[in-house]
Amino acid sequence: MSGFEILSIAPNATIQDRGRSGYLRFGVTGGGAMDVYALAEGQALLGNGPDDAALEFAAYGGRFCARGRLWVALSGGDMRTTLNGTPVGWRCAFQLEDGDILDVGAATQGVYGYLHVAGGFQTQVVLGARATHPGAGFGHVPEAGQVLEAGRETSEQGAVTLPTPRYLLGREIRMMWGPQSHYFSDEMRADFAGSTFTATSTRDRMGVRVLPDMGDVYSDAGLSIASDAINLGDIQIPGDHIPAILLADRGSSGGYPRIATVIGADLPAVAQMAAPRRFTMAVVSRAEAVQAWAKLQSELAALPKKVTPLVRDPREMRDLLAYNLVDGMLRGDEYDNG
Amino acid sequence: MTTAHKFGPPVLRVAGDMGLLVEFGTAYDPAINTAVIEFELAFQRLALDGVIETVPTFRSLLISFDPLTLDYERLYDACTTLLAHTDWYTLPPPENRRRWVLPTVYGGARGGDIAEVADLMGVREDQVIDSHSGLPLTVAMLGFSPGLAYLGQLPELWDFPRRTTINPGVPAGAVLVAVRQTVLPCVEIPTGWRQIGQTPFRAFNALAAQPFLLAPGDEVVFEPVSDAYFDAFSMDDYLRRASP
Numbered sequence: 096m097s098g099f100e101i102l103s104i105a106p107n108a109t110i111q112d113r114g115r116s117g118y119l120r121f122g123v124t125g126g127g128a129m130d131v132y133a134l135a136e137g138q139a140l141l142g143n144g145p146d147d148a149a150l151e152f153a154a155y156g157g158r159f160c161a162r163g164r165l166w167v168a169l170s171g172g173d174m175r176t177t178l179n180g181t182p183v184g185w186r187c188a189f190q191l192e193d194g195d196i197l198d199v200g201a202a203t204q205g206v207y208g209y210l211h212v213a214g215g216f217q218t219q220v221v222l223g224a225r226a227t228h229p230g231a232g233f234g235h236v237p238e239a240g241q242v243l244e245a246g247r248e249t250s251e252q253g254a255v256t257l258p259t260p261r262y263l264l265g266r267e268i269r270m271m272w273g274p275q276s277h278y279f280s281d282e283m284r285a286d287f288a289g290s291t292f293t294a295t296s297t298r299d300r301m302g303v304r305v306l307p308d309m310g311d312v313y314s315d316a317g318l319s320i321a322s323d324a325i326n327l328g329d330i331q332i333p334g335d336h337i338p339a340i341l342l343a344d345r346g347s348s349g350g351y352p353r354i355a356t357v358i359g360a361d362l363p364a365v366a367q368m369a370a371p372r373r374f375t376m377a378v379v380s381r382a383e384a385v386q387a388w389a390k391l392q393s394e395l396a397a398l399p400k401k402v403t404p405l406v407r408d409p410r411e412m413r414d415l416l417a418y419n420l421v422d423g424m425l426r427g428d429e430y431d432n433g
Numbered sequence: 434m435t436t437a438h439k440f441g442p443p444v445l446r447v448a449g450d451m452g453l454l455v456e457f458g459t460a461y462d463p464a465i466n467t468a469v470i471e472f473e474l475a476f477q478r479l480a481l482d483g484v485i486e487t488v489p490t491f492r493s494l495l496i497s498f499d500p501l502t503l504d505y506e507r508l509y510d511a512c513t514t515l516l517a518h519t520d521w522y523t524l525p526p527p528e529n530r531r532r533w534v535l536p537t538v539y540g541g542a543r544g545g546d547i548a549e550v551a552d553l554m555g556v557r558e559d560q561v562i563d564s565h566s567g568l569p570l571t572v573a574m575l576g577f578s579p580g581l582a583y584l585g586q587l588p589e590l591w592d593f594p595r596r597t598t599i600n601p602g603v604p605a606g607a608v609l610v611a612v613r614q615t616v617l618p619c620v621e622i623p624t625g626w627r628q629i630g631q632t633p634f635r636a637f638n639a640l641a642a643q644p645f646l647l648a649p650g651d652e653v654v655f656e657p658v659s660d661a662y663f664d665a666f667s668m669d670d671y672l673r674r675a676s677p
Binding site for chain 1: 446447448449450451452454456458459460461485486487488489490491492493495497500501505574575576577578579580581620621637639640644645649
């Protein structure tokens, strides 16, 4: 069986797939890839199934050695990457031979980058998914010295690439008012919806803190409410009055008031907003939110058709810098964040 | 609807583009919690296509749905109709709820905060144990960490707050108390709740055929046992014996 030997890896790297469904009632949030668009890119680049698992990196990757022949793909937020010391592009799939060294460095755009193998990584399935949930204590924790097995040795796709999606550059996040919005004054809500925000580096798989230009956000009435379920994308206002957008590994329930909820279609953009990205938050109607969700789903389904052959296979190229491997230009018809 | 009690009426609230919250109250009360549990059972019987999951808590039920399969208005109407069926706040706990007896070591190294709790309650340590054990408690909700159960409701003497400082790690099975509630974590957690005991019973095993044993509405009784009993305890034997 072929796979990757981990030579070194950033401590916050995890195995992620689509995550778990149906366990929120037991205190287990869904987990899964922070950026579902990036996960789908990898599946499309390798012809993988929707449940296949990838390595998720936060801001920094690691150093990996191919054990046997291996098909790999890179997706999500771009990370500086070399193959046997030579730079390779991002958002593409190619073959490795036994002993090849893939070095995934710092993110140059976005936050979360993904390393996929054909057939997905074969780590243990817990509660129906491979997603690592370090806080909950289950799922595989990747560490140096391990060999992560690939599900397949071949990819029918060949050496291929995908265009850069527009959501990685997103500067407007859409939200809907939620079940606790009424704990905030009309004036506070109007200021919140009209504010410009700065993404901070206080972030992990549980969520991201965002600083509004309007200053402190607070509710006088909502401090005595009993805990209830926290939704993916809920914007919670903790005791320090700095909003937190709650994401895949959030707690399942909580008592701090939540002012609004980011719509499902914009969660990949929120996950990929590196500090100090400036952005606005717009309140949208249910119809707009559902339309955006439908559009994201059809974009994900269409990804395999957008896959195009790489100009040349990275392994065979001596001077990769001479080629434009991944076209960074926006074509205009990619997943549209606006 | 005319009601003879202080609760309700339940309110339906938008929870993002993929959620509807059925809110029965804003605080924890056994009547509100039972309404949530009973409403969930009735809602599940509707078996609406497009419902992803339902999450019962102290005071509300979150319904997560796929908006491309289930229309929000249809879900809203189904809930409105169901809510009008009965006075949900006066229903008895579900008939099929299970009853669990959990062996528990109180005090000592496994319940290091019991003296502090006795002080807060103004009683002796043995009275803390007498008050807490033998009393049927109800699983109000699961949350915070996998399988962690919030149990209600202890007598008013137990109405003291959580600590303002956080203990970085209490073990799985710790019996934690504050605000008339008992919390039972299944994995090590940081907490501000005070630990008066520990049970070797494990309500969560990720690799078991039934990973989560406790469900909202279940009845739980804590039974004092010795450290020797705790050390010899086997979860497999317990499950073979128990027919809750």
